[in-house]
Amino acid sequence: MSAPSSEAPAGLRPSPDLSGRAVHVKVPATSANLGPGFDTLGLALARYDDLDVSVLDAPGLEVEVHGVGEGEVPLDASHLVVRTIAHVFASRGYELPPIRLVARNTIPHGRGLGSSGAAIVAGIMAAKGLLDGVEEFTADDLLELATELEGHPDNVAPALFGGLTIAWVTPEGPRHKKLIVHRGVSPLVLVPEHEMSTALARSLQPAQVPHEDAVFNVSRSALLIAALIQSPELLLQATEDKLHQTYRAEAMPETDRLIKALRAAGHPAVVSGAGPSVLVLASDPSERVEAIRLAEQVAEGTWQALPLAVDFLGATVQPAEG
Incomplete structure (x- = not known):
């Protein structure tokens, strides 16, 4: 447990009053490429990371990790979920509020099952939930934020939207199409x-x-x-x-x-x-x-x-x- 820097990034205003807000996030594992669909196709799989994020009453940052990554990932502001929440708040001009994060992970790390993409998507969904009623996020907004951090959309698209996804990039940003997989697969x-x-x-x-x-x-x-x-x-x-x-x-x-x-x-x-x-x-x-x-x-x-x-x-x- 540690506190982030007291110096907010230049140009950001204090976050709105989110006192008492707390959200639960659930994100699936993913498998990208699927053979020939390099950097394009992805599939969401029913294995999940569960996270609880709440706004603290006093300045600070608290991070707990259970399951996969416990004792290995950082428990400070460099944690990928925390960095993602901060990125989303900053994209709307806000400082990161004081938060508590409790992650219960089951997606294996470094095995090709989209663990980093899942962490990024978890942070985006947590920020979206905390800012509910304050800021609106479209599906394209969510995918663009995730792609900014992940680098390409093939893993984050199925993590965000489920099913089989086709992802591509346009001059206006990343886009996706979700398809329903045959029940026999x-x-x-x-x-x-x-x-x-x-x-x-x-x-x-x-x-x-x-x-x-x-x-x-x-x-x-x-x-x-x-x-x-x-x-x-x-x-x-x-x-x-x-x-x-x-x-x-x-x-x-x-x-x-x-x-x-x-x-x-x-x-x-x-x-x-x-x-x-x-x-x-x-x-x-x-x-x-x-x-x-x-x-x-x-x-x-x-x-x-x-x-x-x-x-x-x-x-x-x-x-x-x-």
Whole structure:
């Protein structure tokens, strides 16, 4: 627990009177790329971080973290959720009010399940809830704020809005389209003990790719949309990729071997986000069970199997009870 700097950023006015306000935020995990949809497609998954944020009566900042990240993440103004809340308040010209944050995290960190995006979205939704009736935020506002902090919208869009999202950037800002996933799609995430740096994964990408590889991914991305919303039987072909997974394989050899073994057996396996987790987009629950059994046989090291539903709601904020 510590207090932020007493010097507010230049040009900001004191926050409005938010005494007694408290909100509860729930944010889903996400998996980005989904194979061919690099930096564009994302899927919300039913594993959540829960946070309570309340306005303190006296100046200061209190941060508690339970579950994933406990004892590891900072408990001061540099905490990503706190920095995000401050960013949202500053975007409307306000100083950060004194707050108490209690986070209960279940989304693994550094595993390709959108933990940083979830923290950013949690901060945005908390600020939105605290400023309810004072400031209004459209869906585009929320996505723009999240993209400013995350750098690209493919993870924050499904975290905000749920379901399957297509995200793109226009001169006016980032935009998204939410789609409803076919009820037969049964996601499975295989999570290793080791982490992977998103920055390192992105650094392995070439600046240019062959024309035929680009065309290949355009076709597979289009097919993937159809497979996820209408024709799950096409998921194996639809999750083929030539833009990023091959280039990143050298940094994640265990992930690469597991994906190849799963795909050879007919399971639509891809790198989840920047990795090293593996996402299997099974077409029914029985296929998911078979994928878990195969992973137990061939995976090197310890991998946690997480059979997850698709989250259709996205991030939520409501007044905290009591």
